[in-house]
Amino acid sequence: MSEYPEDLRYLDSHEYVRLDGEIATIGITEFAVKELGDIVFVELPEIGDALEKGETFGSIESVKAVESLTSPVTGTVVERNEPLLDDPEVVSDEPYSEGWLVKVRVDNPDELEDALTADEYRALVEGE
Template sequence: MPFEYPEDLRYLDTHEYVRLEGEIATIGITDFAVDQLGDIVFLDLPDIGDAVSKEETFGTIESVKAVEDLNSPVTGTVIERNELLIESPEQLAEDPYGEGWLLKVRVNKSGEIDDALTASEYSIQVEG
């Protein structure tokens, strides 16, 4: 099954993605990361009002195989977190780019994502 990397997103080499709409960044993890993790059993996300910093860890995702840090592509304040995924983390695999988002962050500087990878750059990095 080929992996999907929507063109309207930017990507980190640690497999997070960001969709920037105005000053709101939606953060999640890629289709590739979900596949690599396998069955996701636990998600630890920051609370609303918490600050996140670019390239800093904001939470963890746990599967039957591993526990991985989640890294933020932006600096800002958490305005929403996906409570549905905290209750049922396995649903992340069904729609990582839609209903499977993790956080919404009000960003401090929108230009921060300029150095993130494009869909084609990320695809080359993970699939060779």
């Protein structure tokens, strides 16, 4: 059974977001990691890049597939997880801590109102 931290919001495309003030930390869920298998490559935006809610901002590649990453918010990338570029399997090991992807200065926090809660995401992926 996968873990779904209560302090996160989720997209049905399996990204999560943790909002701390105006900074959103974005990653992929443990469920997505299990579905993908061994992660071999991560493509991330550059610091200063603008992200649009619902738009692709990078990709993650496993031995099974390449998946696009969808932004849950509109804003500007203020940090990216550089160690993942050389060691992408960290996403597999620690998706909610060391395996985050980018940090974004959010333009409008209200955009997260339609993101899923942990219970809603659990119901989605576990078919409840």
